[in-house]
Amino acid sequence: MREPPLRFRSIWISDIHLGTAGCQADYLLDFLRHTEADHLYLVGDIVDGWALKRSWFWQQSHNDVIQKVLRKARKGTQVTYIPGNHDAGARQFAGLTFGGIRIADEAIHTTADGRRFLVLHGDEFDGVVQCARWLAIVGDRLYSLTLRLNRAFNQVRARLGLGYWSLSQYLKHKVKTAVNFVSDFEAAVAAQARERGLDGVICGHIHKAELREIDGVLYCNDGDWVESLTALVELYSGELQIITWQQCYAEQAARTAVPAYAAANQGASGA
Template identity: 65%
Template sequence: MRTAFDALGPFLESSMGPECREESTAAPGRRRFRAVFVSDVHLGTPGCQAAALLDFLKHHPSDHLYLVGDIVDGWQLRRRWFWPQAHNDVVQKLLRRARKGCRVVFVPGNHDEFARGFIGHSFGGIEVCEDAVHTTADGRSLWVTHGDHFDGVIQCAKWLAYLGDNLYEFTLKLNRHLNSLRRRMGLPYWSLSAYLKGKVKKALNYVMDFEEAVAAEARRRGHDGVVCGHIHRAEMREIGGTLYCNDGDWVESHTALVEHLDGRLELLTWHPALVPASRAQAATVS
């Protein structure tokens, strides 16, 4: 059986391997940002939308790139090894970003908690940090953390978290079959798990409690806002005078938080197969 350290292997091996091929010409619609925040990629699982993430990164170069946890899914890799070429391409892309001068910061989450043993180290130019503080161009201080420490299930009943993870994987598998059928019928993508989350009152209460707890801790630490992940729900809003930003995930929603050169924050949803590369649905907060 593979160990937690083995799940980190692709990062280490890729840093010593050949560089991935970069496009010789700029991608249409390419825009430069001051910072990009992504989380919950879950490399190592069939549900990971690696191709969409690669396309997003190609069109959104930045000076800073924050990987806000659950980038590699060590939980799933320990149960069953799954690592297609597209997942290795994502790692190569991240390493190349770091080599080209982008500051890449990796804040491990609960699914890639094995990397917490390497906090303070750098692999291929990627810094591994327990959490981080990002200062926007307009002077706002943002605390960057995955957010699993605010999840009572993770902290108090880890076995229940593993059970929930298995149920979530089953839902994603069912969702893939369902959307395969919808594509053949000419219908757009539809998220079964997002629908179920929206219908279960306890799930909604959990999300609200999580958001308020993370925002309160950022406020207690003296920051203007927080950027987190963990719950796979992209959101950007004020909570008690503190800016709460959740950059979503790359399993279902294809979302990321970006900072423009003037400090303006924007939450993007990326659908490369559905819209022109120069356009993405966005919700903006000044």
Template identity: 70%
Template sequence: MVQAIRSARGYLSKTAQLTQWLRRSPDSDSAAPLTAFMAPALDAALAPQREQQQTYPPEPHPIQRYRAIWLSDIHLGTPGCQANYLLDFLKHNESDQLYLVGDIIDGWQLRRGWYWPQSHNDVVQKLLRKARKGTEVIYVPGNHDEAARQFDGMAFGDITVREEAVHVTASGRRLWVVHGDLFDGVVQHARWLAYLGDSLYTVILALNRHFNRLRARLGFPYWSLSQFLKHQVKNAVNYIGAFESAMVDEARRRGCDGVVCGHIHKAEIREVNGQLYCNDGDWVESLSALVETMEGELKIVYWTTLLDAPAPATRRRRRAAVAG
């Protein structure tokens, strides 16, 4: 008992001395031993806080602004659609005008079997949101969404449907905007062959998805195996050349300086027979868009690397529940 009392008295005595030191001025010589003793401990305690204060969130990627953007062959409703890449592109790129140049929704595939994940719905919502916020969105249907052609001239959710359109660039060039399937002899005169080719193409795209899933795990960007194989076939190359010539000849007949189209999934800008030929590519193989800068320059933008990783499905559902 006596020992416990003595220990308590010693503890109280040291506490009183420590209190007196803390009340003294920091410049006092008697506070020096305390400062020297506590400095290392204080540094160690404050180090995590300093590191936290010096850690800043990554700066957001800047949004690029264009006069016009052309997108085609998105093929919503199919497993081959790269919706996450398109959403990332739409998030980081704005324009005064946005042209949807056909095959936005793949009606052929949806008739065979329903496939509509949340990311495809997100693309539609993003396009509608851009239209509501002032972007002029013009929808030019293609052969896979040809049912929309009957609504030529009508507007749905601030998106105007046109069977074809004419865009005037900043430099004054008139560009005929059309999907291009009407100049595809296979689609027009051998529809059964077009359906067969579409089925085989779907199989190739399935292989393409597995191939790129493996590339992503190894840290490589998206690369289209299906597009590479297609462009190695001589008949396919000849067909593309004939398609391009037919498109520019029709653009000239209509009094335009060039054409913007999709349909063949091959992004390109070049002169053909003295006319400007522009193909905006697709969001199944090339992941590309045609853009016009504020200065009137036309160029192809490839979006094969995500700037923002997509949120996990559970997190998206949680946010949706909160918003609802």
């Protein structure tokens, strides 16, 4: 028997990077199948146009993700798509609606408890993207190489019965310049919300899920679906939480494995 879906008032996901081998589309599909929300925000870098220009990579699971989002929109979920730097071509359609999905450069979301949040991808606060796009592209290719190494490394770990471990996240947390960049980015985005008189900001872009207060403003980053497999959700009380779906996925698999194992053993004992 299938478990009922987890219901939230709002869900934010970003940095899916459909069109790349690093995209964890199967995990995302599982997340979308097991969750329902009144509002779904796609906060940029949903399709990786940069990668697709270099070489074509597109699996059925990538189609399935898009179809699942469209199905949610048809069934009444208010879906808002805010393009990022990797899918910036969609920004020309801001203000339009396709298949029930509204496209916008940014949005203001009011939570159930009355707080107002600026929702945007965040690349406009990344000086590398804005001032030296060629350097951003080089960095993106190095990041893709790291992800390929990461996949090979985790295939070995899986054979040894070990869990997933992110090489790229480890490097970002260890390299001082990367740590400083993340801190500067978070402070700049939070300052933008404060200048507008808002209670907080919700963004993506840097692939680092976070939920913390910065100078009186609540900074929220929903993470990504390449490394961390995270989403930001709003409960019907207005409370915001970060969900790590890899952990939920493992717990769910364990729950379904137990009755299956019991049934198999029961059949064997009765034979």
